[in-house]
Amino acid sequence: MSFNRSGLPGWTYNNEELFELESVNIFKKNWQLACHESDLPEIGDYITYDMLGERALLVRGQDKQIRAFHNLCRHRGSRLVVGERGNCKNVIICPFHAWVYNLDGTLRGPSRSETFPLIDRNEWGLKPIELDKFMGFYFVRFQPSNYPKASNILERHKDKFELYHTDNIISASKISLSESLPINWKTVRDVDNEGYHVAQAHPGLHDLYGENYWDEDYHYWSTVSVGEINKKPSKLWTVKKYRKILEQLEEPYSELPRQWLYIGIFPNTVFGFYPDSVIFYQEIPLKYNETQIRSAVYKRSNESRALKALRFLSGRIDNSAVEEDNQLSVWLNEAPRSSAYEGSFFSDLEKGVRDYHDALRTMLPVIGLDEPPDLGKIAVTNAELLAKEN
Ligand code: FES
Numbered sequence: 348m349s350f351n352r353s354g355l356p357g358w359t360y361n362n363e364e365l366f367e368l369e370s371v372n373i374f375k376k377n378w379q380l381a382c383h384e385s386d387l388p389e390i391g392d393y394i395t396y397d398m399l400g401e402r403a404l405l406v407r408g409q410d411k412q413i414r415a416f417h418n419l420c421r422h423r424g425s426r427l428v429v430g431e432r433g434n435c436k437n438v439i440i441c442p443f444h445a446w447v448y449n450l451d452g453t454l455r456g457p458s459r460s461e462t463f464p465l466i467d468r469n470e471w472g473l474k475p476i477e478l479d480k481f482m483g484f485y486f487v488r489f490q491p492s493n494y495p496k497a498s499n500i501l502e503r504h505k506d507k508f509e510l511y512h513t514d515n516i517i518s519a520s521k522i523s524l525s526e527s528l529p530i531n532w533k534t535v536r537d538v539d540n541e542g543y544h545v546a547q548a549h550p551g552l553h554d555l556y557g558e559n560y561w562d563e564d565y566h567y568w569s570t571v572s573v574g575e576i577n578k579k580p581s582k583l584w585t586v587k588k589y590r591k592i593l594e595q596l597e598e599p600y601s602e603l604p605r606q607w608l609y610i611g612i613f614p615n616t617v618f619g620f621y622p623d624s625v626i627f628y629q630e631i632p633l634k635y636n637e638t639q640i641r642s643a644v645y646k647r648s649n650e651s652r653a654l655k656a657l658r659f660l661s662g663r664i665d666n667s668a669v670e671e672d673n674q675l676s677v678w679l680n681e682a683p684r685s686s687a688y689e690g691s692f693f694s695d696l697e698k699g700v701r702d703y704h705d706a707l708r709t710m711l712p713v714i715g716l717d718e719p720p721d722l723g724k725i726a727v728t729n730a731e732l733l734a735k736e737n
């Protein structure tokens with residue numbers, strides 16, 4: 348297999364100015380997975396999604412429709428709802444001066460409305476955010492771009508979403524947000540975009556599927572990785588038990604492939620399809636050197652005891668893997684600061700990392716430069732490089 352086996356230059360993991368460029372071009376202009384429809388089952392239920400100063404509010408209206416707005420009062424910009432989820436009853440009331448909005452975003456009225464003699468309510472509704480839906484999952488986009496919609500990208504994986512009935516799963520617990528980790532967001536991707544480390548770094552996953560793990564090449568903004576569950580006896584009790592219960596599953600779940608399947612969508616989200624559950628995880632960049640991991644687990648709407656036991660076990664196996672990956676990310680992120688660091692040298696099994704870097708370079712060619720441009724020059728240099736390519 349022939350491909351360029353080097354990674355991104357070290358400076359790209361440690362540069363505030365580049366981070367600003369990434370924030371807009373990689374994150375705000377691409378689709379962000381916000382939630383699954385089962386995260387907001389009732390009228391008035393909402394979830395929030397904060398990213399890089401933007402704040403989305405997804406709320407289920409009286410007509411049961413889910414809509415997305417900026418979580419920003421039109422009066423003076425206060426947050427309208429607080430926390431990551433909740434229910435706002437029949438209306439959204441701003442906690443600052445109590446402007447009242449309907450669940451469809453229209454302004455019902457300002458408090459002391461006589462003090463706003465000229466207000467036209469039709470013009471002061473909440474600002475909508477672009478929303479996209481695919482098989483039960485909702486995506487938002489904070490800034491317009493020509494990049495494809497999430498539903499477009501995922502279309503080629505539709506049979507998988509159907510197989511796991513993602514339009515009929517329900518949230519198993521709240522969407523969770525990790526502590527902030529001292530890492531650049533790309534480090535999370537670099538660890539996650541290859542299976543080479545599974546054998547050494549993830550005893551649980553290796554025991555479960557390490558013998559038979561493979562990736563497809565990155566294609567049209569998405570990736571596919573598959574861990575076929577091992578046939579050899581397991582060493583760990585969690586895996587042993589998981590496999591035993593899996594063998595006893597009844598139809599229709601007995602028909603599901605004996606694998607853990609991962610589908611990644613650019614730039615930062617991975618779905619996991621397991622016989623017992625569907626999960627997602629995504630990195631949320633906070634600063635160039637700070638990142639959180641947001642994740643959720645969904646269960647079957649008619650979950651049997653066996654499925655519940657399996658989901659408990661897969662959760663345990665996954666929790667260990669998350670901790671292991673977080674540690675690897677921290678170490679990887681520290682590496683460029685060592686004077687001995689000479690970058691990466693990828694195996695065939697790490698081609699996914701390189702492919703992802705290539706996707707980043709296409710979008711932001713400045714990322715490919717060996718040395719950072721002079722201070723204040725990153726955006727200009729990037730624009731020049733883009734112009735040269737076109
Ligand atoms: S900021 Fe919302 S009512 Fe004043």
Ligand SMILES: [Fe+2]
Nearest residue numbers: 538539549672
């Ligand atoms: Fe990992």
